[in-house]
Structure formats: structure tokens, C-alpha cells
Amino acid sequence: MSETTTPPQTHPLVDGTVGPGCKKVDPIVVADGVVRQFGGLTAVDVEHVEIPRGAITALIGPNGAGKTTFFNLLTGFDRPNKGRWSFEGQSLAHMPSHKVARRGMVRTFQLTKSLGRLTVLQNMLLGARDQRGEGIFAAILRPLWKAQEEANTVKADTLLARFKLDAKREDYAASLSGGQRKLLEMARALMSDPTLVMLDEPMAGVNPALTQSLLDHVLGLKEEGMTVLFVEHDMHMVRHISDWVIVMAEGRIVAEGPPETIMQNQAVVDAYLGAHHDTDLGTLTGQQVAQIHEEAASEVEPEPSDAQGTTTDASADARTDADREGER
Ligand SMILES: Nc1ncnc2c1ncn2[C@@H]1O[C@H](COP(=O)(O)OP(=O)(O)OP(=O)(O)O)[C@@H](O)[C@H]1O
Numbered sequence: 001m002s003e004t005t006t007p008p009q010t011h012p013l014v015d016g017t018v019g020p021g022c023k024k025v026d027p028i029v030v031a032d033g034v035v036r037q038f039g040g041l042t043a044v045d046v047e048h049v050e051i052p053r054g055a056i057t058a059l060i061g062p063n064g065a066g067k068t069t070f071f072n073l074l075t076g077f078d079r080p081n082k083g084r085w086s087f088e089g090q091s092l093a094h095m096p097s098h099k100v101a102r103r104g105m106v107r108t109f110q111l112t113k114s115l116g117r118l119t120v121l122q123n124m125l126l127g128a129r130d131q132r133g134e135g136i137f138a139a140i141l142r143p144l145w146k147a148q149e150e151a152n153t154v155k156a157d158t159l160l161a162r163f164k165l166d167a168k169r170e171d172y173a174a175s176l177s178g179g180q181r182k183l184l185e186m187a188r189a190l191m192s193d194p195t196l197v198m199l200d201e202p203m204a205g206v207n208p209a210l211t212q213s214l215l216d217h218v219l220g221l222k223e224e225g226m227t228v229l230f231v232e233h234d235m236h237m238v239r240h241i242s243d244w245v246i247v248m249a250e251g252r253i254v255a256e257g258p259p260e261t262i263m264q265n266q267a268v269v270d271a272y273l274g275a276h277h278d279t280d281l282g283t284l285t286g287q288q289v290a291q292i293h294e295e296a297a298s299e300v301e302p303e304p305s306d307a308q309g310t311t312t313d314a315s316a317d318a319r320t321d322a323d324r325e326g327e328r
Helices: 067-073 097-102 120-126 136-140 141-160 178-190 206-221 235-241 268-278 286-298 312-328
Strands: 028-040 042-050 058-060 082-087 105-107 198-200 227-231 244-249 252-259
Touching: 028 067, 028 136, 042 067, 042 227, 042 244, 042 252, 058 067, 058 206, 058 235, 067 082, 067 198, 067 227, 067 235, 097 105, 120 141, 120 178, 141 178, 178 198, 178 206, 206 227, 244 268
Parallel strands: 058 227, 058 244, 105 198, 198 227
Antiparallel strands: 028 042, 028 082, 244 252
């Protein structure tokens, strides 16, 4: 009797064989040996990963897998214990977040950081790159930055119109719904003309009425030539808009592949859904995955929150947004 073997998988984005840590034909980010520990807990332990340029990549995994921590490390909002990574071929390790953004790698936050007491327009202007009026000499030489400020305002207005937030221009950001804040985050990120846009749970707290619009905006970023990397639990979004999916569990990259195959991968299903391991991820709607997460969450003790705005706290706040959205 002859044994049946699965032939090695290939993919146009991949140089070689598809698998965890596989090489990409044209990587925009390459990370090696990135480790982040919190006390005795290893939150991130990524041996090797490459993000393909010009594609939409989803980073998925169960709660606590290390996705947000990995985002924070790549973008300079946190420091690793060890490891190195490059963006566009240049090392970014130890580079502070504002310099990372200036290089063209911008991110949004799971906890929307739109400054509530600023207007929508003011939030947008904060996202602009190289604001000349910030230096003392430039502040004295008003004409130098006046023209730039005007150009930034025109750019902000164009983006606000594109994201259908123009009617909210003068409103305080705090008055926006959860979904509108997500749109503002994305629009503000575009103020700096990024090459790589990193979105942390873009669907969290978004009203179903805004879901399609948000998906279309993310697809629009790719059409404009940007690379997108997003963390998301919403399997509908992962399945429908991503070109590539990377799966993390317990800090490591455990699987990679195109969405249609990754969601039927047994290791992924086991890592992601735990007790629901007999379920095909690819057949689940976002709502069903959310329900499974809720059931799982109700089986564990709630984590204590603190007042410092830590990652744990941020997740709690995102849920509050979702709740508020649901009440509307
Ligand atoms: N500042 C911190 N201090 C201590 N532990 C932390 C800190 N930030 C994250 N952790 C821990 O590191 C692990 C990874 O957390 P992380 O938020 O990166 O996971 P995640 O995959 O983004 O989860 P989720 O999907 O729930 O957002 C978790 O066990 C978390 O409790």
C-alpha cells in the first residue's frame, strides 16, 4: 500500500515552501529572534517572520498570544529583551516610535487613542509628519509653517471626506461612536503618507452598519500601494480581505498561509478555538467566533484591571466601546 504525502505548498507571495516563518518574495518587514518577557512570562518569542509587501496580512491568534505586544515591539512602543527586525531593509530595533512612524510604518491602537477633548480635525493634524511650527525658531518664523499648516488642513479635509467624517470635523473626538473612532484612527494614520499601515483590531467596537465601509477602506489602502498588517479576531474580516494570514500562539508563530487554507489547518483550529477544535474556522462568521470567545471568557477568572492603561485595560476599554456601540 502506498503512503499518501501532502506535496509542499507554494504561493506567489512566498519564496520556497509555505510554513511558519517562511521567506517572502518581497518582504517589507523581516524579524529575527524577537523575545519579550514580562517577569516569568514570555509574551513574544518569534524566531523568524516576514511580512509581504503590497499585501494585506492578518495576524491572528487566541487572547494573550502576543499579537499586540509584537505590534508594540515592531513600532517602537515597547522594547524587546532581544531580537532584531528591519523595515524596507533598514534596522528598526531600538528606534523610538515617532522615528518609526517617520520612516513610513504607522499603527493604530486597540484602545482608540483619539484625544477625546480635541476636535476631529485637531486629531487629524496631530497625525501629520514633520510639523515645522514645533521648533522654537520655526515658531518665530510664522510664514515658514503657515503654508504647511494650510496644506495639512487641506489634506485632513480630503481624508475626512473620504472616510465620511467631514460632517464631524469640529466635533470632539470623544463624541464619536466606536466605529467612527476606528475610521478616524485610520484617516489620521494616512496623514503621514505611510508605506505600511498596522491596524490593531480595526473591527473591535464597530457597528455592523460600518463594517463593510471599514473593510472597503482597508482594501482601498492596498489599492493605493500600501502594505497592511492587522490584528483581528473577526474571522469574517480575516477571511474576506486578507491575502496572507500569520497565526501566533503563546508568543510564537505557529502557522502561515492564505486564508482559505489556514482556517482549516488543524494546528490553527486547535490553538485558536481550544475546546471547539472540531469546528472549521473558515465556515464561522465573526459573530460565531465572538460567541465562542465569550463562552471561553466566561469560563476563566476575569483579570484584574489597573488604572495605568495597560494592555489588559485597553482590551477592557475596547469592549466598553463595543458595548456602547451595541446600545446605540
Ligand atoms: N505590560 C504588560 N505587563 C505584563 N504582562 C503583559 C503586558 N502586556 C502584555 N502582557 C501579557 O503578555 C501576553 C500577551 O499579551 P498580548 O496583549 O500581546 O496578547 P494578544 O495576542 O494581543 O491578546 P488579545 O487578543 O487578547 O489582545 C499576555 O499574557 C498578557 O497578559
